[in-house]
Amino acid sequence: MSIREFDSNNPELTFYIPGQPRRNAFGKVICPKCKKADKVYEIEYGDNPITVRNISLSGDTTYSPLYKGKYYQECLVRPAKYYCDRDKVKF
Numbered sequence: 001m002s003i004r005e006f007d008s009n010n011p012e013l014t015f016y017i018p019g020q021p022r023r024n025a026f027g028k029v030i031c032p033k034c035k036k037a038d039k040v041y042e043i044e045y046g047d048n049p050i051t052v053r054n055i056s057l058s059g060d061t062t063y064s065p066l067y068k069g070k071y072y073q074e075c076l077v078r079p080a081k082y083y084c085d086r087d088k089v090k091f
């Protein structure tokens with residue numbers, strides 16, 4: 001697996017990106033940074049990425065690429081397969 005793009009300039013990240021995602025005892029992929037699985041989403045690539053529009057009670061509208069437990073992204077580059085919402089890292 002080659003790394004072509006980083007979302008962060010932190011070179012520490014290179015240590016954490018394995019060729020194969022690591023999984024916990026339940027078979028869920030764990031984040032290489034926080035070592036937890038509960039905020040990890042599989043990244044779904046497609047030509048029409050789903051964006052979820054959230055309107056809060058105060059009327060603010062925010063957009064989220066997280067939908068039904070997956071993180072949606074356009075299929076331009078595919079450097080990562082999973083996304084941790086806690087650390088905002090893809091791996």
Ligand SMILES: [Zn+2]
Binds near residue numbers: 033035084085
């Ligand atoms: Zn994490």
